[in-house]
Amino acid sequence: MTSAPIIDPAGSPPDEKAARIVNLAQRRADRAAAAQGLSAADVADVETVAPEPVAAGGPVDPPDRPAGLAEVLDRRGGPVLPVWLTDRYQRREMLRRAVDAAGYHVGTHLVLSPVYAGKVAWYAPKGAARAVSRVLVWTSAEAGNWHLRQDAANRNDAKTFLELDRHRMRQASWRWWVTGAGTLATSAAGIVVASDITPWWVKAPILAAGLVGLARYGRPLDKPIIARTVVRAAYRKLTAELTRKGIMATGLVKRPEDIVFPAGVGEIRRDGPGYLAIVDLPDGVIAVDVVEARDKLAGGLRLPMDQVWPEVMPREHPSRLALWVADRPVSAMKQPPWPLLRGGQTDYFKPFVYGFDPRMRPVEYRMDERNSLFAGFPGSGKSLSARVVLAGMALDPLVQFAVFDLAGRGDFDAFEPLCAPELFGSGADEGTKQNAYRMLMWLLKECDVRGPRIKHYATQGMNTENKLNRAIAAKDARLRPIVAAIDEVQELITDPEIGKSAAAAMTSIVKRGRALGIHLVMMTQRIDKESLPKGVTSNIAVRTCLAVPSHVETDLALGTGAYRQGARPTQFEIGVDAGWGVRVGYGPMASVRAAYLDRAAVEKICQRGVALRGGITGPADLPAARDILDDLRAVWVADERGQHWEVLAARLADWSPEAYGSLTPDALSALVRGKKVECSRQVKVKGSNRSGLYLEHLTKALAERGGAAG
Numbered sequence: 047m048t049s050a051p052i053i054d055p056a057g058s059p060p061d062e063k064a065a066r067i068v069n070l071a072q073r074r075a076d077r078a079a080a081a082q083g084l085s086a087a088d089v090a091d092v093e094t095v096a097p098e099p100v101a102a103g104g105p106v107d108p109p110d111r112p113a114g115l116a117e118v119l120d121r122r123g124g125p126v127l128p129v130w131l132t133d134r135y136q137r138r139e140m141l142r143r144a145v146d147a148a149g150y151h152v153g154t155h156l157v158l159s160p161v162y163a164g165k166v167a168w169y170a171p172k173g174a175a176r177a178v179s180r181v182l183v184w185t186s187a188e189a190g191n192w193h194l195r196q197d198a199a200n201r202n203d204a205k206t207f208l209e210l211d212r213h214r215m216r217q218a219s220w221r222w223w224v225t226g227a228g229t230l231a232t233s234a235a236g237i238v239v240a241s242d243i244t245p246w247w248v249k250a251p252i253l254a255a256g257l258v259g260l261a262r263y264g265r266p267l268d269k270p271i272i273a274r275t276v277v278r279a280a281y282r283k284l285t286a287e288l289t290r291k292g293i294m295a296t297g298l299v300k301r302p303e304d305i306v307f308p309a310g311v312g313e314i315r316r317d318g319p320g321y322l323a324i325v326d327l328p329d330g331v332i333a334v335d336v337v338e339a340r341d342k343l344a345g346g347l348r349l350p351m352d353q354v355w356p357e358v359m360p361r362e363h364p365s366r367l368a369l370w371v372a373d374r375p376v377s378a379m380k381q382p383p384w385p386l387l388r389g390g391q392t393d394y395f396k397p398f399v400y401g402f403d404p405r406m407r408p409v410e411y412r413m414d415e416r417n418s419l420f421a422g423f424p425g426s427g428k429s430l431s432a433r434v435v436l437a438g439m440a441l442d443p444l445v446q447f448a449v450f451d452l453a454g455r456g457d458f459d460a461f462e463p464l465c466a467p468e469l470f471g472s473g474a475d476e477g478t479k480q481n482a483y484r485m486l487m488w489l490l491k492e493c494d495v496r497g498p499r500i501k502h503y504a505t506q507g508m509n510t511e512n513k514l515n516r517a518i519a520a521k522d523a524r525l526r527p528i529v530a531a532i533d534e535v536q537e538l539i540t541d542p543e544i545g546k547s548a549a550a551a552m553t554s555i556v557k558r559g560r561a562l563g564i565h566l567v568m569m570t571q572r573i574d575k576e577s578l579p580k581g582v583t584s585n586i587a588v589r590t591c592l593a594v595p596s597h598v599e600t601d602l603a604l605g606t607g608a609y610r611q612g613a614r615p616t617q618f619e620i621g622v623d624a625g626w627g628v629r630v631g632y633g634p635m636a637s638v639r640a641a642y643l644d645r646a647a648v649e650k651i652c653q654r655g656v657a658l659r660g661g662i663t664g665p666a667d668l669p670a671a672r673d674i675l676d677d678l679r680a681v682w683v684a685d686e687r688g689q690h691w692e693v694l695a696a697r698l699a700d701w702s703p704e705a706y707g708s709l710t711p712d713a714l715s716a717l718v719r720g721k722k723v724e725c726s727r728q729v730k731v732k733g734s735n736r737s738g739l740y741l742e743h744l745t746k747a748l749a750e751r752g753g754a755a756g
């Protein structure tokens with residue numbers, strides 16, 4: 047193939063007459079090839095294609111748009127005042143820390159005061175002797191002069207010796223006057239202080255100050271009298287270089303200069319008890335990658351993992367990373383106390399403080415129009431975390447409680463006085479499970495009756511949407527917000543008899559109860575598809591995942607994709623990090639540790655809750671425990687071979703609205719299946735084929751049960 051002729055981009059045809067430059071070497075090679083019978087390729091080679099002239103396009107990048115006035119007005123730097131000055135919680139926390147620190151230092155010095163007194167008694171005489179000797183040396187003007195005189199004497203230089211001695215005498219003569227006057231003044235001051243004209247409260251501090259001054263003068267330099275109580279914490283100051291070093295250690299970035307500190311937000315600054323750096327990662331690297339490689343990042347920074355908190359920044363581009371480096375490992379930091387520990391009330395319809403983030407900033411929790419899930423491995427702290435939420439609600443006098451602890455460890459016993467007797471249970475036994483199930487049936491019924499009542503108030507102008515609000519809840523005792531908690535909920539969901547029906551009931555309550563002031567709080571330590579059915583979890587808004595072993599549990603608890611978005615509850619260590627969890631559903635996804643409330647604190651809070659309710663916990667009108675198979679037999683119409691679930695559920699609801707008013711066909715089917723009764727997908731009734739139950743299967747199950755019982 048020959049080289050293509052050069053085409054003038056402007057499109058002018060090649061000038062035939064123009065001189066051609068001949069490549070002689072090529073010509074010779076062509077002739078040699080022709081001699082051997084080969085043909086040399088020429089300009090007319092069939093593969094030669096004349097290129098199309100390329101039309102150059104216009105610029106692709108849009109011109110920089112001048113900023114509008116509104117944008118210019120919105121441009122702000124960081125906060126001007128320190129956050130603790132503007133934030134109520136931080137201010138209170140700062141004050142608490144100042145008082146705490148003052149208490150510690152004063153207390154320590156008080157305890158050590160006898161040691162200080164001993165040291166003063168020991169060093170003060172030495173200091174006095176040293177002071178007197180120093181004054182005498184100065185007065186005699188011997189310092190320096192003596193050595194020079196000695197030298198002159200050694201050299202037999204009498205003239206210099208006498209000259210030096212005269213000099214010394216001249217100096218000493220006026221110094222003796224000064225020393226004498228000073229001694230007289232000091233003695234006079236001493237007599238005045240020691241006499242009765244000086245009150246003791248003047249005498250004592252002067253004497254103490256004098257003694258301490260002498261002791262300080264008499265002590266060796268390396269032996270301080272007062273012990274050091276301020277020990278500087280050894281922390282690493284985060285610098286741009288260190289930040290880059292840490293991120294480079296993850297192996298995700300090739301050149302340190304590709305890590306950019308964005309103007310305006312990128313200045314590394316103090317944030318709580320640590321430093322915060324915000325960086326833009328290079329193209330192709332996203333913040334989640336760095337969060338994932340937290341161990342390498344911590345290694346690069348030469349800090350324990352617990353001190354290094356990389357985070358994805360919500361509502362920012364995915365390559366923007368917030369790196370917060372604590373002064374000390376966060377597990378070793380003392381959390382501020384729960385703000386409601388000593389007093390105060392909460393409101394079901396407003397947020398309250400739940401815990402604190404790694405930077406020790408308060409993190410809030412919200413109950414209205416939400417449900418809660420706490421999932422984590424045993425010992426991760428889920429019961430105590432959920433207990434903080436319940437403790438918060440104990441401080442709203444309108445809230446009604448229902449609490450079932452299916453582990454029976456007693457973590458929730460303090461809430462018993464706040465619950466109606468039928469709505470509290472603690473135990474790993476069958477009876478507690480059945481009671482928890484009845485509580486769910488009660489909640490289903492509440493879902494049915496609350497809707498029309500709330501609608502009624504909406505017509506009176508008490509709310510703009512058909513949702514419960516505080517005004518309605520306060521006005522109508524039948525519409526108090528309900529917080530229903532079930533610990534170890536997997537025990538109920540995986541129960542072979544009532545599990546499916548319980549799960550169906552929970553799904554229905556979670557979906558319908560939200561707007562009606564019913565909030566389910568579920569806790570589970572088993573995180574798999576059976577224990578946490580998607581139907582139940584996918585409708586729960588606020589989910590907290592405490593320590594879990596892998597991304598599978600993370601996604602099951604927090605929702606599919608949570609791990610990919612940077613949720614790393616896998617990095618919490620069971621025990622050490624108990625109470626730490628990643629939370630989604632209220633505010634941006636964040637790591638938060640529940641405030642630590644021990645049993646005594648929770649008991650006190652619950653007592654306050656009882657007092658706020660005037661000692662009345664409110665009755666619950668729970669449906670009586672029923673046997674579903676007996677009841678189905680009771681409502682079965684004679685001569686009917688089989689029936690659909692819809693019809694059976696409606697009949698049961700008519701027959702006993704109290705017990706079955708809210709039973710859905712699906713829940714009924716699950717309930718019956720749970721009793722090991724054969725159910726059919728195809729029950730033909732009046733020409734229509736739908737799932738339901740045949741009488742023969744029902745009677746067979748009843749007979750078998752009767753036989754077994756007999």
Ligand SMILES: Nc1ncnc2c1ncn2[C@@H]1O[C@H](COP(=O)(O)OP(=O)(O)OP(=O)(O)O)[C@@H](O)[C@H]1O
Pocket residue numbers: 422423424425426427428429430431453457571621624625626639640641642643
């Ligand atoms: N917020 C917290 N701060 C400090 N320590 C906590 C916190 N929460 C829990 N802990 C500690 O963790 C321990 C276990 O907590 P908890 O009983 O809530 O765990 P769990 O996950 O419910 O375990 P299990 O599944 O066995 O019931 C507590 O006894 C407590 O010492």
